[in-house]
Amino acid sequence: MLFDTICAPATAPVNSALSVIRISGRDSLAVASSIFSNPAKILDRHAAYGSILSDGEIVDDVILLFYKGPKSFTGEDVVEIICHGNPVIVSKIMKLLFNKGARAALPGEFTQRAFLNGKVDLTEAEAINTLINSRSDWEIKKALEQMHGAISKIVSLIKDRIIELKADIEAGIDFSEEDIEFVSYDEAKNIALSIKSDLEDFLRRCRVGERVSKGIDVILAGRPNVGKSSLLNLILNEDRAIVSDIPGTTRDIIRESVQIGGVRINLTDTAGIAEPGDDIERIGIELSKKKISDASIVVAIIDARDGFTDRDREIFELFKDKRVIYVINKKDLVDEKSLDNIRKETGIDFIAISAKSGDGFKELEKAIADIINNDFVDYSDSFIADARIQSILNEAIDILCRIISLFESKELPEIIASELNELIYKISEITGEISADDILGSIFRRFCIGK
Numbered sequence: 378m379l380f381d382t383i384c385a386p387a388t389a390p391v392n393s394a395l396s397v398i399r400i401s402g403r404d405s406l407a408v409a410s411s412i413f414s415n416p417a418k419i420l421d422r423h424a425a426y427g428s429i430l431s432d433g434e435i436v437d438d439v440i441l442l443f444y445k446g447p448k449s450f451t452g453e454d455v456v457e458i459i460c461h462g463n464p465v466i467v468s469k470i471m472k473l474l475f476n477k478g479a480r481a482a483l484p485g486e487f488t489q490r491a492f493l494n495g496k497v498d499l500t501e502a503e504a505i506n507t508l509i510n511s512r513s514d515w516e517i518k519k520a521l522e523q524m525h526g527a528i529s530k531i532v533s534l535i536k537d538r539i540i541e542l543k544a545d546i547e548a549g550i551d552f553s554e555e556d557i558e559f560v561s562y563d564e565a566k567n568i569a570l571s572i573k574s575d576l577e578d579f580l581r582r583c584r585v586g587e588r589v590s591k592g593i594d595v596i597l598a599g600r601p602n603v604g605k606s607s608l609l610n611l612i613l614n615e616d617r618a619i620v621s622d623i624p625g626t627t628r629d630i631i632r633e634s635v636q637i638g639g640v641r642i643n644l645t646d647t648a649g650i651a652e653p654g655d656d657i658e659r660i661g662i663e664l665s666k667k668k669i670s671d672a673s674i675v676v677a678i679i680d681a682r683d684g685f686t687d688r689d690r691e692i693f694e695l696f697k698d699k700r701v702i703y704v705i706n707k708k709d710l711v712d713e714k715s716l717d718n719i720r721k722e723t724g725i726d727f728i729a730i731s732a733k734s735g736d737g738f739k740e741l742e743k744a745i746a747d748i749i750n751n752d753f754v755d756y757s758d759s760f761i762a763d764a765r766i767q768s769i770l771n772e773a774i775d776i777l778c779r780i781i782s783l784f785e786s787k788e789l790p791e792i793i794a795s796e797l798n799e800l801i802y803k804i805s806e807i808t809g810e811i812s813a814d815d816i817l818g819s820i821f822r823r824f825c826i827g828k
C-alpha cells in the first residue's frame with residue numbers, strides 16, 4: 378500500500394436520514410479506531426456499532442464498516458462511517474479525521490486508487506461516473522454493463538486479433554531465411570480489413586450511444602392555439618408552459634427533458650406558426666422553423682375542431698424529411714366520426730388525443746417509443762463512450778489504414794510489425810493499460826468528491 382490516507386463524505390451535504398464518510402489508505406483502520414468508542418468491534422466486513430468521540434464527548438452514534446485491502450473498492454484498507462445525515466455532524470467527523478492524519482480526498486481519488494490498484498480498468502472506472510450521472514433507464518443499464526466490463530471485453534477481443542496478426546507477421550520474420558510464409562500479404566491484408574471494420578463498428582456504436590445519451594430531440598409543432606403547450610405540460614406532468622386561448626401565447630422556445638420508453642427525450646415547445654402579428658412573434662416563428670429542421674422527431678399537431686386546414690398543409694411541408702407523428706388534439710370537443718373524416722380526407726393516420734383530459738396520451742407515448750426503437754435500432758447495442766475513447770478509435774483506424782497500405786505494397790514485415798505494435802499500444806489506451814498521468818488526472822477530476 379503505497380498511498381497516504383484520504384477521507385471524504387460520499388453523500389451530499391444535506392439534512393437526510395444518513396450520511397456516509399469514506400476513508401481509504403494505509404492508516405484507515407488506525408485513524409477510524411482512534412475516534413471510535415468500540416475499536417475492538419471493528420472487524421473485516423462486519424458492521425460495528427458505536428460512537429464517534431471527540432475528547433470523550435459523543436459526536437454521533439454510527440455504524441462503522443471495515444473492508445480490509447485488497448478486498449475493498451480501492452484495493453486498500455477502507456473504512457466507511459455511516460452517521461446521521463446532518464452536514465454539521467459530517468464536518469465534525471471530517472475534522473477529527475484530519476486531526477488524526479487523514480487528508481481530504483480529491484474528486485474521484487477513491488476511484489483513481491481503485492484503477493491504480495488494478496481493481497477496475499479505465500472504462501469501468503468511467504462507467505461508475507456515468508452511472509452516477511445517468512438520467513434515463515437506458516443510460517443506467519449501459520453504465521452498469523460498462524462497469525461490468527462491456528467495453529473492456531470488446532477492446533480485448535479486438536486487441537487479441539491484432540496481437541495474433543502481429544505474431545503471424547513476426548513468425549514470418551523469424552523464418553524468413555527458410556522461405557516459409559506464415560501468412561500471405563493478401564491474407565494479412567484481409568485480416569487487417571476485418572479488424573478495421575470491427576473498430577469502425579465499435580466507433581459507430583459509441584456514436585449512437587452518445588446521441589441517445591444526449592437525448593433525442595422531439596419537437597411539438599403546429600398552428601397557434603392547437604394545444605402544443607398543453608401537450609408539453611401533459612407529457613411533463615407539470616404546468617411548465619403558459620397555456621391560453623389567445624393565439625401566439627408561446628413566443629420563446631421551451632425545452633425540457635423527460636424519459637419516454639426508458640430513453641431521454643429533449644422535448645421542445647415552439648411558437649405556433651402563423652402570419653406574425655409583431656416582430657417578437659416573427660422572431661419566435663423563425664426560431665420554431667429552425668428548431669424543426671434540427672429535430673429528430675416532430676409531433677405535428679392540428680386542432681380537431683378546425684380539421685386539416687390549408688395553413689396546416691403549409692406547415693406540414695416543413696416536416697417533409699422528418700420522422701413525424703401526426704396528432705389531432707382536442708378530441709374531447711368533437712365526435713369520433715369527425716376524427717375519422719379528417720383521417721380519410723388527408724390519408725394521414727392521426728393519433729387523436731386530448732391534451733386537456735390526457736385521453737390518447739398512452740398511444741402517443743408508444744408512437745414516440747416505437748420511432749426510437751426503429752430509427753435507433755441498435756441503440757440498445759451501443760456504448761456510452763466519451764470523446765476520449767472515440768478519438769482513440771479514430772486514431773486506431775488511421776493506423777490500420779496505414780497498415781493495410783503497407784500490406785498492399787508488400788512492405789518489410791519488420792516495418793509492418795512495428796506499426797502493429799503502435800496499434801496495440803493505441804488500443805490499450807482505452808482501458809488505461811497504458812496512459813499518461815495527466816490524462817488520468819483529467820479523467821478522475823471530473824468525478825465527484827467521495828467517489
Ligand SMILES: Nc1nc2c(ncn2[C@@H]2O[C@H](COP(=O)(O)OP(=O)(O)OP(=O)(O)O)[C@@H](O)[C@H]2O)c(=O)[nH]1
Binds near residue numbers: 602608626706731
Ligand atoms: N377542450 C380542449 N381544450 C384544449 C385542449 N388542448 C388545449 N386546449 C386549449 O386550447 C387553448 C390553446 O392551448 P395552448 O396549449 O396554449 O396552445 P398552443 O398551441 O401552445 O398555442 P400557441 O402557444 O399560441 O401557439 C387553451 O385554451 C387550452 O386550454 C384539449 O385537448 N381540449
Ligand SMILES: [Mg+2]
Binds near residue numbers: 606607626627647649
Ligand atoms: Mg403555446
